[in-house]
Amino acid sequence: MEFRIYAEDPWKNFTPSLGRILRLRTPQGAGVRNDLGVREGYDIPIYYDPMLAKLIVYGEDRETCLGRSRRALGEYRMLGFVHNVALHRWVVDQEEFISGHYSTRLLDDRFDPSELASFISDDELELMAAALALIEAGVGEADAAIGTTPDDLSPWGERGRSLMTHGHR
Numbered sequence: 001m002e003f004r005i006y007a008e009d010p011w012k013n014f015t016p017s018l019g020r021i022l023r024l025r026t027p028q029g030a031g032v033r034n035d036l037g038v039r040e041g042y043d044i045p046i047y048y049d050p051m052l053a054k055l056i057v058y059g060e061d062r063e064t065c066l067g068r069s070r071r072a073l074g075e076y077r078m079l080g081f082v083h084n085v086a087l088h089r090w091v092v093d094q095e096e097f098i099s100g101h102y103s104t105r106l107l108d109d110r111f112d113p114s115e116l117a118s119f120i121s122d123d124e125l126e127l128m129a130a131a132l133a134l135i136e137a138g139v140g141e142a143d144a145a146i147g148t149t150p151d152d153l154s155p156w157g158e159r160g161r162s163l164m165t166h167g168h169r
Contacts, residue, residue, distance in 0.1 A: 002056050005084065021038055021041060024079075027072035032056075
């Protein structure tokens with residue numbers, strides 16, 4: 001089985017993803033091969049081929065190959081940008097794919113991006129939480145620096161100030 005690892009966002013209709021590869025760990029072991037075109041620290045540019053790697057997994061039979069695929073996809077760690085590894089993890093858990101009775105319409109017919117949350121690694125969740133905390137801290141610092149609060153920037157706040165200044169219109 002071959003899994004093409006792309007810098008694209010399955011949550012946003014597979015749009016390209018940019019960023020720096022902050023951490024990269026590829027799976028190893030029997031029946032696993034990685035054809036990798038990037039390294040840790042690599043900046044994914046705006047003009048690029050979104051395919052970053054091919055994960056090739058093989059075994060004596062489909063069941064062995066599926067087991068190795070689940071393990072290998074679970075070991076993949078690429079942090080710093082959005083990629084499609086969680087999508088591949090979702091695919092190998094679909095009954096149609098497991099049985100081999102699927103078509104090229106599998107994603108069109110069954111894929112719901114909200115289902116991918118359970119396929120995100122703990123490392124990725126920790127990084128997202130840290131990034132969100134940094135963003136929140138940065139927003140608070142920026143607001144303090146310019147003397148505003150988040151409510152000051154809302155349309156409701158704008159309308160309220162307008163009414164207080166100019167009266168009802």
